[in-house]
Amino acid sequence: MTSETNNLRFSLIAGGGLFLLAFVLRYIGLFRLDVWFDEIAVLLQTDLSLAEIWRFNQNENFPPLFPWIVKLWSYIASSDSSYRLLAALIGALLPPISYFLGREIQDRKLGVLLGICCAISLPLLYYSQVVRMYGLFVVASTISYLFFLRAIKTEKPSYWFITALANLAAFYAFLFGLFIIITEFLILAWIYRSNLKKILPPLIAHIPTFILMSFWFAVLIDRSNVAQSYLASQNLYGDFIRMWMFLGSGSVFYNNLGIALVINLPLIIGFILSFRTLKKEKTTVATITLLVLPIFFVSMVSVIKVPVLDGRYMLFLTPLYLVLGLRGWILLKNSTWRKIGIIAVFASLSISSGYYYSHFLSANDDFRHHGVFKHTEDDDGNCYSRMADTLQERLQPDEIIIHFGGPFLRSFTFFTSIYFHHRTFPEYLFTADDVSYCVGRQYIQPGEQISTLNSLDQIPHGIWVVTLNDPKIIYKSDEQDTVPLSKLDKWLETGNLPEELSRYNYHFEEIIRDGSLSALYFTRTKPVLNDH
Structure with missing residues (x-):
């Protein structure tokens, strides 16, 4: 058996295993609570035609890809449980995709570890259990990261076209996909700064993407002017800290930032350690830039226009943060510290997801209502x-x-x-x-x-x-x-x-x-x- 066959077999087993693990975890409690306002905002659109969904979402300020998928799914099954099942299936795709991302950045070991982390990550769990576009957005974004990194390594035209298609899907799932595209082209401008003609292949591949995105630029501008949100905050520093905690633990544990910081320390330290390879590896530079620049862009929008530095909007960065948090520990020469760091990262994520399952209703309130409303103790969510x-x-x-x-x-x-x-x-x-x-x-x-x-x-x-x-x-x-x-x-x-x-x-x-x-x-x- 050739090494290529062995690699394929391992990838199939790893990908399938990660998908099953992720789906089982997402299935737990999937149908426990009633659908709520945010989900109903999508489900009400199933009464519309595909063309009507396109027109309606110009007022909704979100592109229509996810409502289209839900509409098509409704022809197969149209119960609340079936829609939640669709969300779980989409969310369960992320860990196997993340496996390939980790392998692209380093090796199979990092790929498996990243896939498991994405399977047990609290924010990724929650947004795979609700009928919203964020799960689809992070899946499309991660496919974009994967093939973008492959493309800058190999410069194969097919990888640029897949990247462009993934970027289109990400943008049509959620408007923040624009920040991914801007970041990727800035990275290309830096990599090919001595020969800018090399930017032409990815640019040509993205022409259909840019054309289809143009239909939603007016909506994007309108969305940037929307300040009527209970998520809006005047405390940018507080929003930034909560957003960073969200990428890791996904929760600030009843607004206790001290506990959240302790639980997030392994990932924060691992992320800082990953900067040590900045001068050595183009892939690491690109990965860190893919994470940092969108945060910078959204922070600037929050300062200049309207506060949007909210964790759920930044969910698409979670796989990048997790892979960098892991890689920082993996690259340590001291094997003892390396093992301690990796175990600590998994302990951090496990504590967070354990909190989610053991405090299911109140944890869902934290994600859904952001302090505006909490269910009473005698409420079961139905x-x-x-x-x-x-x-x-x-x-x-x-x-x-x-x-x-x-x-x-x-x-x-x-x-x-x-x-x-x-x-x-x-x-x-x-x-x-x-x-x-x-x-x-x-x-x-x-x-x-x-x-x-x-x-x-x-x-x-x-x-x-x-x-x-x-x-x-x-x-x-x-x-x-x-x-x-x-x-x-x-x-x-x-x-x-x-x-x-x-x-x-x-x-x-x-x-x-x-x-x-x-x-x-x-x-x-x-x-x-x-x-x-």
């Missing part, structure tokens, strides 16, 4: 679907559902409910404020947002009010007739549903609680003069 079923059973012909709460929480309940109900019931988002794009403005259909009951065609006999806020804000209790407005959030001043219910003579009848979610039922006692 209150949305159960409440939707309950309201479907209880709702009568002369009744409506109103979703009320803070600027983000009302969107969490409204879009989840209309998804589970397939928009078959009269449901409304109650607010006088403009709904931000980051919380679903583009998904609201005409007539679904109201700021007064007078906006309804007919005043209903009964109203179900669904909220994630304190229900005492909405109904009068025996102990406290009303809650002073000064103690409430500002959003009540421009959309005061309790005042509307009182003005239209609605009387509180009952409350249904399920975990963090409350549904309050009101009926009318008598009409008012300005009734419809």
Whole structure:
């Protein structure tokens, strides 16, 4: 048996084993929680045609590759579980691809270690368990890194074309793919600085990519002006530290940066150690540059335009950070320290993923809600679907559902409910404020947002009010007739549903609680003069 055959056999076994390991880890807890707002933003698009998805995503500010894939998948299976399964399958592709990346950078040993690290990495685990484009983005990005490094070694035209195709897929998955392309061409300009004509083959290979990207440049510019996000922060240094922790542990452990720093130390030290080979190896220089320059670009955008230095946006850099963190330890001459470093890296990643599985709901809250909302202790993460079923059973012909709460929480309940109900019931988002794009403005259909009951065609006999806020804000209790407005959030001043219910003579009848979610039922006692 030739060495080439042996290499192929080993690669097939390693790649297959890494895929199975990754899929098993992603399958654990995959169907445990309800789909939530971010996933529903994708799933609502399955009702559109491929052409309609293209047009809609110009308002969504994201290219349509992932919604297209989900749409095509819906012809095979269209349940929530099947969509999560698709996300897990895409995410499980990353470890075998990372194996080839590690082998390209050094050897099979590094490839296997990197593949295992990507299989157990907490942020890569989480984003392989939700129906979002980030998993696809990191897979396409890693393919780009792999063939880019191969291309600068061999200068084979076929590798440039594969790199260009991967870059197109990365950009059409998430707009930050642009930073990968800019970085790669800056690396080429440095490598071929004495003979710039060598840039022509990769440039020619990217011409179709550039043409197809041009359709989304206006959207990219528009996206850079979007500042309506609860992720936005004025603390760039804090965002940078959290982003760096995210690339490693994927969590700051209940905002405890001290614990996060200790857990991330093995990767941080390994990353620093990898700089020792900068002057010796072109591949190492390229790999470090592929990691560092996009962080620099995004940091500049955060300073000049809008804060976007968020961990999930930088997920595509995780394989590069992991491979450099490993390689720094592997290159140590002292075998004892080398082993300690590698074991410490795996211990760091294992602790993080262990925290994820053992604190599943709260860890998901950290990824999803970023401190805006946390489920109550008695919540199991399925209150949305159960409440939707309950309201479907209880709702009568002369009744409506109103979703009320803070600027983000009302969107969490409204879009989840209309998804589970397939928009078959009269449901409304109650607010006088403009709904931000980051919380679903583009998904609201005409007539679904109201700021007064007078906006309804007919005043209903009964109203179900669904909220994630304190229900005492909405109904009068025996102990406290009303809650002073000064103690409430500002959003009540421009959309005061309790005042509307009182003005239209609605009387509180009952409350249904399920975990963090409350549904309050009101009926009318008598009409008012300005009734419809």
